[in-house]
Amino acid sequence: MPEAPDEAEFRARCRAFLDEHAVGIHLGGDADAGGAKRLEAGRTFQRALFDAGLAGLTYPVEYGGQGLDKSYEKIWREEYANYPNMTFEFTISHGMCLPMLAEYGTEEQKQAYLKDNIRGDTLWCQMFSEPGAGSDVASLQTKAERDGDTWVINGQKVWTTLAHVSDYGVIIARTDPEVPKHAGISMFILPMDAPGVEVRPIHQIDGGKHFNEVFFTDVSIPAENLIGELNNGWNMATAMLMYERVAIGAGATSGITHDRADSLIEEATKRGIIDDPTLRQKLMRIYTLETCQSLVSMRTRAEMQAGKTPGPGGSLGKLFSTNIMNYARDVSMEIVGASGVAWEGDTGGGWARTALSGLQGGIAGGTNEIQKNIIGDRVLGLPRDISVDKGVPFKDLKVGTQKSD
Numbered sequence: 492m493p494e495a496p497d498e499a500e501f502r503a504r505c506r507a508f509l510d511e512h513a514v515g516i517h518l519g520g521d522a523d524a525g526g527a528k529r530l531e532a533g534r535t536f537q538r539a540l541f542d543a544g545l546a547g548l549t550y551p552v553e554y555g556g557q558g559l560d561k562s563y564e565k566i567w568r569e570e571y572a573n574y575p576n577m578t579f580e581f582t583i584s585h586g587m588c589l590p591m592l593a594e595y596g597t598e599e600q601k602q603a604y605l606k607d608n609i610r611g612d613t614l615w616c617q618m619f620s621e622p623g624a625g626s627d628v629a630s631l632q633t634k635a636e637r638d639g640d641t642w643v644i645n646g647q648k649v650w651t652t653l654a655h656v657s658d659y660g661v662i663i664a665r666t667d668p669e670v671p672k673h674a675g676i677s678m679f680i681l682p683m684d685a686p687g688v689e690v691r692p693i694h695q696i697d698g699g700k701h702f703n704e705v706f707f708t709d710v711s712i713p714a715e716n717l718i719g720e721l722n723n724g725w726n727m728a729t730a731m732l733m734y735e736r737v738a739i740g741a742g743a744t745s746g747i748t749h750d751r752a753d754s755l756i757e758e759a760t761k762r763g764i765i766d767d768p769t770l771r772q773k774l775m776r777i778y779t780l781e782t783c784q785s786l787v788s789m790r791t792r793a794e795m796q797a798g799k800t801p802g803p804g805g806s807l808g809k810l811f812s813t814n815i816m817n818y819a820r821d822v823s824m825e826i827v828g829a830s831g832v833a834w835e836g837d838t839g840g841g842w843a844r845t846a847l848s849g850l851q852g853g854i855a856g857g858t859n860e861i862q863k864n865i866i867g868d869r870v871l872g873l874p875r876d877i878s879v880d881k882g883v884p885f886k887d888l889k890v891g892t893q894k895s896d
């Protein structure tokens with residue numbers, strides 16, 4: 492179907508904006524993810540996007556959005572796919588926290604937080620995982636206790652991406668240990684500069700330090716920072732994880748893309764080995780897998796455009812993208828050979844970093860095994876895993892550092 496004239500005009504506006512703001516800007520290497528240079532470039536881009544009337548396209552005007560139909564967002568994503576990802580650092584802010592606040596936040600929370608988030612003035616992180624609660628995040632031990640008009644938070648989170656540069660975090664904490672583990676959790680907005688919050692960066696094998704341990708000692712937050720209903724945090728956490736899987740699996744863009752295949756073909760050409768028939772076959776396999784992944788992502792986005800909250804199908808895209816990443820990593824090391832482990836200048840370091848940082852794909856946002864469990868249970872309708880703690884009050888479970896008698 493041909494585009495309506497205003498849609499065509501909108502597409503041209505997106506393209507003109509991207510030509511001006513996303514071309515020729517050095518974003519820093521992979522190891523700089525979450526680093527000052529990359530973040531500043533992202534903030535500058537996002538503010539310009541807001542000023543151009545192209546940020547928060549589908550969010551209501553009164554909260555800083557553009558109040559547009561979802562078809563405009565599709566157009567934006569299609570155009571953005573042809574340019575460098577300027578907003579990688581905003582994946583959690585915009586792909587996860589923003590839709591959660593818009594869907595479950597109170598009117599006051601929407602007024603207070605959405606516009607600054609959309610404009611990129613504030614950065615948000617997600618505080619779910621703990622040392623004893625990752626795949627089984629409902630076993631979390633960080634607790635929030637009511638004290639007058641405040642909630643007092645004590646405990647620890649880990650692997651918190653960008654906590655060291657974030658202004659706010661969406662945190663889940665235990666608010667009732669007397670009920671089974673999924674039933675006594677609530678979700679809150681936590682200002683990262685609140686007294687008692689201590690952020691300790693974790694140094695990664697690829698040279699970056701984009702995630703952190705976060706400790707909470709008697710951190711007091713206003714009662715109105717509760718998101719949604721008290722003790723309904725598990726349902727909201729599940730919704731946020733679905734948004735996360737779409738954000739990771741489908742990315743910020745739309746349309747058919749095959750970035751990994753393209754860059755590997757370029758590297759193989761540069762190194763004079765592109766005519767090797769076995770390598771060509773492997774490169775074509777990556778190209779084909781990425782094309783299929785784009786189609787899966789487009790279907791997920793189309794479902795969201797039709798008004799559906801992302802469902803377990805998001806796990807398909809996430810698992811698929813991790814499998815491609817793993818295969819492409821092996822092929823990349825074959826192409827760059829010894830310079831993937833020892834290099835001079837810029838001959839191989841970037842590929843080594845990409846290979847190392849790619850390992851996180853099968854863990855972040857839920858491991859591959861957990862995605863397979865979700866697909867088995869909720870897409871294919873297979874019998875669920877045995878649950879030994881069903882109906883048992885949280886305080887009686889042996890989880891983390893908690894020991895029952």
Ligand SMILES: Cc1cc2nc3c(=O)[nH]c(=O)nc-3n(C[C@H](O)[C@H](O)[C@H](O)COP(=O)(O)OP(=O)(O)OC[C@H]3O[C@@H](n4cnc5c(N)ncnc54)[C@H](O)[C@@H]3O)c2cc1C
Nearest residue numbers: 617618619620625626650651652851854855856857858860
């Ligand atoms: C790059 C990166 C960024 C992250 N960012 C964030 C963030 O911003 N916020 C946040 O809250 N968390 C974040 N995480 C944490 C991430 O969500 C957890 O690491 C992940 O959920 C796995 O939890 P775990 O590390 O505790 O592993 P575990 O849960 O201890 O799992 C260990 C192993 O056991 C397997 N396993 C566990 N349970 C099952 C089961 N039921 N069936 C089959 N196999 C199972 C797992 O697949 C895995 O192989 C991030 C992680 C990474 C790598």
